Amino acid sequence: MRVIRRATRSYLCLRESPVTIHTHAFANGLTLLAEPMPWLESAAVTLLLPAGCSRDPDHREGLASLASELAQRGSGKRDSRQFIEDLERLGCDASASVAAAHTSFGGAMPAENLGETLEILADLTRRPHLSDDEFDDARQSCIQEVLALEDELSTRALHRLRFRHYPSPWGRSSLGTVPSLEAATPDDVREFVSQLYQPTGAIVSIAGKFDWPWLLETVGRHWGDWKPRPLADQPTGEPQGGYEHIAHESSQTHIWLAYDSVPYAHPDYYEARAAIGVMSDGMSSRLFTEVRENRGLCYSVSAFCHSLRDRGSIFGYAGTTTERAQETWDVMLAEFHKLAVGVTEAELARLKASLKSALIMQQESSASRTGSMASDWYHLGRVQTIEELSRIVDGLNVDRINRYLAAHPVRHLSVVTLGAQPLQIATA
């Protein structure tokens, strides 16, 4: 009896969650997304600008990262030190990152400090100093990131795989290279920022405890009169694909593979996501069971879906000692091929349990909502509520997943390995 009562109650938790996600399109192209979570004491913000590394000029790779670094070294009335100290005083756990499509700034904070944090973000995005004085240190910090990547073997191999698998400029590393960063000038950064720190396609996503009329007014005051600029079309090259081995004297060989799937906005996306969930989510997933549990071939093995706006991919990874790398590859690849045969009812039931549970727990954290909301807007042009996502999960069925899998077998693999020896790998 207790179990039934509890189950009903947790269902109610989900139903009672606010289905209102406020959206507001400003005339200049900026979109505000806001989900009230009044039961929290925090608020979180994610701000996406159309200044992704896919817009780095040729021979200036890393410029978006350098711009982000330099912008944080002084804006509005704050210098570099005041910028960090003010965020700390507000208890803001701040973050900044650069991906192919966007530069992202944001943070989570006690709800009462949201207003002041937005003011700082407005200065950061609209009034960065980009001063010559800070330029050398900013560039040197970016170069440190490139050097550090040399020792992060798995990440280094992943960067190379993305470069091979996605068409230029979408597979680029946001870090750039030492020569491309050394070639960059303060004027390059100022030009990049003047073109791309702008409202066309920009998204401000906020979740947590706030008052909507106040928020709308505040965001409007900070960004409503920001002048838009046209965004240039981005020519897309051809993906390279194939197999590349990076020789490195390490104990383990890092194996990454990728193949084409559907993008996030595709009607079959959740079928693809569910199939990869069966492969990799949880400890009873196929890769974990076959590669690690049954054979003890590795400590880390996983797969995930990754999506650009117009194309999606499946990525897979395993890290294993040199002498077992070939067997690991063979077993892992066989599991990917076996997916075409289909998933089972029991596998799907387990996956649904874990997806539902994760969705409900998203309501415990403002920070985990803002990223999902901004990403939904970029890919779909709308935000899916937790309730809606929950219905999508409920509606997943084995027949549809298996039809999808039969129609999308593993082919045209891109593979990168990093380690002491190359593997026997056919990618056609």
Place this chain on the structure above:
Amino acid sequence: MEFRRAVLPNGLEIIAECTPGAYSAAFAFFVQTGSRDETDDVSGVSHFLEHMAFKGTHRRSSADVNRELDEIGSNSNAYTSEEQTVYHATVLPEYQQRVVELLSDMLRPALREDDFNTEKKVILEEIAKYDDQPPYGAHDKCMSAFFSPHPLGRSILGTAASIEALTADQMRAYFEARYSPSNMVLAAAGNIDFDQLVADAAKWCGEWPRHDAPRATARAGSRASFHLLRKDSAKQQYTLELGAFPAAADHDRFAARLLSTIVGDDTGSRLFWELVDSGEAEFAGMSNYEYQGTGVFSTYLGCPPENSRELWSRMDALLADVQANGVTDEELQRAKAKLCAQIVLSAERPASRLFSVGNNWIQRRVYRTVREPVELYRAVTLADLRRLLEAYPLTERTTVTIGPLTKW
């Protein structure tokens, strides 16, 4: 929010921070055992045993354990430290009874020979993974250099040789010695039905035999030493240092955490402005760790090898300056704001409250609300920091540097 506690006749303590209406419920067994309770011949057994809890029980195969954890949509895992082995799972409240039964069963693993041999390969892969990854085992080497022969100097993972040599019988003996119900706590946080939790714990854990599982918690003697280790394949040079700091039960630990934040937090700290902001170092920082009976602060520096000696000297000078002149009240107030906001924000999730509540109980036998540590941090004064520095000078450190350098 209500704190509840119960003890079974066999000594198993059950504690919970109950928050009616929370979306989730988080559970963990905190077992007081880790590398500091090992001996040379079983180095790495605590961590290996943690893996074996997922490899099946007398009622379940390994596949059953993994499948059932997924069936209830749990977010579950385990970890091993120098002094704890923790098995945890977060679920929706309706799965409370299933997850408690499952975790309880996992705490009586079957330790079957064939599972042991398969999992041994996974552990060896885990060791190989850390061998390839910065700082290439330098943390273990620094702990050993600082603590040995104190048992906190032992490696958590063990070595490839110690794991190869370990037998299932040795693991069974270690399990029998350490996994007494009186040496663990079942902790919970979130939307918990506490009476049901106690009833279920009694049903599934009530028959576990109780015995003593003592631990030596003498304070470690500290000394300064320097070690240069070669890693030819590394591109950067990584330098780690340890010095003595307050223990888990010392009141000074609040001052210690604030001082670490001021001197070496990721951003906005003295080390950040001196070495990271200029782009000279990839990272430079300070943190602290508390153990039963002893504690350490740790400093770390990652940078191109050619600059590492010079940057280390500047870090050394910076620490000497803090030792001689202390820090400012403005720095102290900012560190308080930063730490207190982190505490309040992370408390929103039962999954993170679980670790605060469980750790506080197992380390200090106290329950603290979210507000209490915030008040304790706010009460720290500059005079407290001065006393801390006098008791634990930042100038006495054991140093390990690893990377391509052949001389320092």
